[in-house]
Amino acid sequence: xxxxxxxxxxxxxxxxxxxxxxxxxxxxxxxxxxxxxxxxxxxxxxxxxxxxxxxxxxxxxxxxxxxxxxxxxxxxxxxxxxxxxxxxxxxxxxxxxxxxxxxxxxxxxxxxxxxxxxxxxxxxxxxxxxxxxxxxxxxxxxxxxxxxxxxxxxxxxxxxxxxxxxxxxxxxxxxxxxxxxxxxxxxxxxxxxxxxxxxxxxxxxxxxxxxxxxxxxxxxxxxxxxxxxxxxxxxxxxxxxxxxxxxxxxxxxxxxxxxxxxxxxxxxxxxxxxxxxxxxxxxxxxxxxxxxxxxxxxxxxxxxxxxxxxxxxxxxxxxxxxxxxxxxxxxxxxxxxxxxxxxxxxxxxxxxxxxxxxxxxxxxx
Amino acid sequence: xxxxxxxxxxxxxxxxxxxxxxxxxxxxxxxxxxxxxxxxxxxxxxxxxxxxxxxxxxxxxxxxxxxxxxxxxxxxxxxxxxxxxxxxxxxxxxxxxxxxxxxxxxxxxxxxxxxxxxxxxxxxxxxxxxxxxxxxxxxxxxxxxxxxxxxxxxxxxxxxxxxxxxxxxxxxxxxxxxxxxxxxxxxxxxxxxxxxxxxxxxxxxxxxxxxxxxxxxxxxxxxxxxxxxxxxxxxxxxxxxxxxxxxxxxxxxxxxxxxxxxxxxxxxxxxxxxxxxxxxxxxxxxxxxxxxxxxxxxxxxxxxxxxxxxxxxxxxxxxxxxxxxxxxxxxxxxxxxxxxxxxxxxxxxxxxxxxxxxxxxxxxxxxxxxxxxxxxxxxx
Numbered sequence: 001x002x003x004x005x006x007x008x009x010x011x012x013x014x015x016x017x018x019x020x021x022x023x024x025x026x027x028x029x030x031x032x033x034x035x036x037x038x039x040x041x042x043x044x045x046x047x048x049x050x051x052x053x054x055x056x057x058x059x060x061x062x063x064x065x066x067x068x069x070x071x072x073x074x075x076x077x078x079x080x081x082x083x084x085x086x087x088x089x090x091x092x093x094x095x096x097x098x099x100x101x102x103x104x105x106x107x108x109x110x111x112x113x114x115x116x117x118x119x120x121x122x123x124x125x126x127x128x129x130x131x132x133x134x135x136x137x138x139x140x141x142x143x144x145x146x147x148x149x150x151x152x153x154x155x156x157x158x159x160x161x162x163x164x165x166x167x168x169x170x171x172x173x174x175x176x177x178x179x180x181x182x183x184x185x186x187x188x189x190x191x192x193x194x195x196x197x198x199x200x201x202x203x204x205x206x207x208x209x210x211x212x213x214x215x216x217x218x219x220x221x222x223x224x225x226x227x228x229x230x231x232x233x234x235x236x237x238x239x240x241x242x243x244x245x246x247x248x249x250x251x252x253x254x255x256x257x258x259x260x261x262x263x264x265x266x267x268x269x270x271x272x273x274x275x276x277x278x279x280x281x282x283x284x285x286x287x288x289x290x291x292x293x294x295x296x297x298x299x300x301x302x303x304x305x306x307x308x309x310x311x312x313x314x315x316x317x318x319x320x321x322x323x324x325x326x327x328x329x330x331x332x333x334x335x336x337x338x339x340x341x342x343x344x345x346x347x348x349x350x351x352x353x354x355x356x357x358x359x360x361x362x363x364x365x
Numbered sequence: 366x367x368x369x370x371x372x373x374x375x376x377x378x379x380x381x382x383x384x385x386x387x388x389x390x391x392x393x394x395x396x397x398x399x400x401x402x403x404x405x406x407x408x409x410x411x412x413x414x415x416x417x418x419x420x421x422x423x424x425x426x427x428x429x430x431x432x433x434x435x436x437x438x439x440x441x442x443x444x445x446x447x448x449x450x451x452x453x454x455x456x457x458x459x460x461x462x463x464x465x466x467x468x469x470x471x472x473x474x475x476x477x478x479x480x481x482x483x484x485x486x487x488x489x490x491x492x493x494x495x496x497x498x499x500x501x502x503x504x505x506x507x508x509x510x511x512x513x514x515x516x517x518x519x520x521x522x523x524x525x526x527x528x529x530x531x532x533x534x535x536x537x538x539x540x541x542x543x544x545x546x547x548x549x550x551x552x553x554x555x556x557x558x559x560x561x562x563x564x565x566x567x568x569x570x571x572x573x574x575x576x577x578x579x580x581x582x583x584x585x586x587x588x589x590x591x592x593x594x595x596x597x598x599x600x601x602x603x604x605x606x607x608x609x610x611x612x613x614x615x616x617x618x619x620x621x622x623x624x625x626x627x628x629x630x631x632x633x634x635x636x637x638x639x640x641x642x643x644x645x646x647x648x649x650x651x652x653x654x655x656x657x658x659x660x661x662x663x664x665x666x667x668x669x670x671x672x673x674x675x676x677x678x679x680x681x682x683x684x685x686x687x688x689x690x691x692x693x694x695x696x697x698x699x700x701x702x703x704x705x706x707x708x709x710x711x712x713x714x715x716x717x718x719x720x721x722x723x724x725x726x727x728x729x730x731x732x733x734x735x736x737x738x739x740x741x742x743x744x745x
Contacts, residue, residue: 170702179712
């Protein structure tokens with residue numbers, strides 16, 4: 001296991017992009033457009049500006065903490081107790097995100113391609129791959145991710161251009177959606193969509209060159225923003241102009257409708273393969289981050305053991321029978337507000353208190 | 366050594382388990398691949414589902430030129446829903462019905478008038494069905510249309526369905542109507558659905574315009590000239606041929622083909638609560654035949670023909686627009702979508718009450734055609 005490998009600029013950017021765009025595979029894009037309707041573009045620009053401002057603030061607040069992630073900072077702020085608390089919160093957020101994505105996607109795979117098989121085999125397929133990837137090490141993960149992300153971006157572009165040519169783009173108007181209140185006040189809860197803020201705080205100690213941190217954050221943010229926007233636009237075009245239809249998985253239905261003339265059609269299986277690879281990469285990074293947090297919390301040296309525990313826990317969680325309505329509630333409410341609280345309240349309060357403490361200490365000395 | 370042995374064993378396991386051969390009960394021979402699916406109404410709120418499936422070629426050696434050559438059989442069943450009907454057929458035929466090669470969904474006019482939302486949703490949810498499978502409305506029964514495919518001269522009915530769709534490119538007599546866009550439009554908030562309309566005459570199937578829907582109900586159909594007008598208004602006209610009375614000779618005719626040299630412009634205003642829709646169309650005309658008395662070298666003559674063509678198109682397009690608004694109250698040209706784009710919020714747009722007022726629309730059509738080429742090598 002080579003988990004002390006330090007990543008370069010491009011690798012770091014691609015890791016953040018895969019972490020933030022993978023959630024599109026679950027039904028989050030539909031929940032987003034369902035909140036704001038045709039005001040999707042304006043709302044996404046609006047929340048994009050808010051998220052970006054917060055990220056710049058976050059970079060500024062993190063400047064004083066050299067080579068530290070959110071766990072290290074919480075230790076400096078509130079000692080071991082806060083460190084454990086922060087670690088557990090981070091693990092909860094990561095596990096829940098991974099659970100929702102894996103559960104949602106494996107259900108779709110089962111429904112569409114393996115209806116005669118038990119979901120346990122599909123979950124095992126994912127979990128084993130994630131386990132093996134974490135055994136091989138962070139270096140391989142980061143390097144393989146370099147190969148995956150360009151294909152993900154290409155797939156998003158292909159989906160966008162195929163659907164935009166077919167569907168009447170008038171469903172993107174009126175540009176401010178149902179009402180200003182819905183777009184700017186209710187739609188504020190959509191800030192959960194760009195979840196870069198949840199991940200960049202783990203990035204600093206993994207970097208080869210810490211001075212690139214600001215650049216990495218901004219570039220990865222812009223790429224993720226564009227990718228998510230393109231998917232949101234086609235989701236709005238395809239689903240939100242039809243009030244009686246609510247897709248249980250919008251991404252599958254999106255890729256199903258992709259065709260270029262009558263020669264290239266039914267390429268959904270190709271896209272699903274890409275989604276599978278994307279999910280592998282995403283889950284592997286999530287498990288890697290959980291490993292790191294556990295290691296820091298309890299000073300464990302054997303990372304293999306933590307990988308086993310994390311993967312087994314995720315696997316067991318996914319086996320828990322959960323109805324579609326419960327999954328909808330988890331995705332649309334629990335995950336949405338959890339990410340908002342974690343990114344905009346929890347992380348920032350730790351950073352602000354940390355900065356405040358440092359200033360007091362500096363004034364004293 | 367141990368690692369290599371492990372990898373070899375793993376490769377064998379993967380080879381056997383991932384080829385799909387482990388479950389020998391499901392192979393390609395165990396499916397019936399449906400080419401066309403028909404829906405008719407039956408008694409007691411039942412539907413009659415008909416499937417057209419290829420059967421073995423009668424003489425494969427004599428017809429080796431095409432691998433697709435085949436005869437086909439039609440099976441029908443009455444049931445309450447599509448899924449139930451497919452289930453009964455699965456049981457009856459002892460093979461699983463597979464819709465992945467289905468080229469057309471044929472719905473009878475009488476069933477379409479009663480509303481087809483639930484059937485379209487059911488089909489659209491079927492993962493086997495292709496997104497671009499065509500939706501066809503038959504003036505007679507769907508079963509009749511599927512049966513008449515055998516008289517079309519086509520050895521393989523999927524080709525015929527493709528031809529029906531492709532005619533839009535060179536005749537403009539109908540539109541392309543994939544199940545994906547049809548299912549989308551049928552539930553759309555600002556655009557009504559359309560489908561290919563076919564007639565069965567003397568055992569021959571022919572496209573006869575466009576089927577017009579209001580919500581999920583078929584409200585009428587457009588003839589071929591109105592279909593051309595629809596394609597012009599929606600900017601989807603590829604090419605079409607028309608014949609009109611000659612302005613030079615009594616009882617003479619002028620043949621010309623038309624393309625659009627510029628995109629159609631549409632402007633919408635509300636005047637006294639009624640939509641005023643102004644449409645500017647820009648056709649490019651090539652005269653194919655006009656009799657012996659027409660001198661192409663005279664700019665005066667060309668101007669006269671241009672003027673006549675403009676008037677002709679204005680009349681066709683106006684007739685079409687008043688038909689969809691007054692007779693059918695169906696906004697198949699998505700005027701609502703265009704007009705709502707001029708508002709900032711839906712709250713503001715809802716005050717217009719478009720659904721109610723669309724029927725009161727009045728239109729101004731301006732056609733600016735240009736004769737680009739006579740397309741003739743010899744004067745007649």
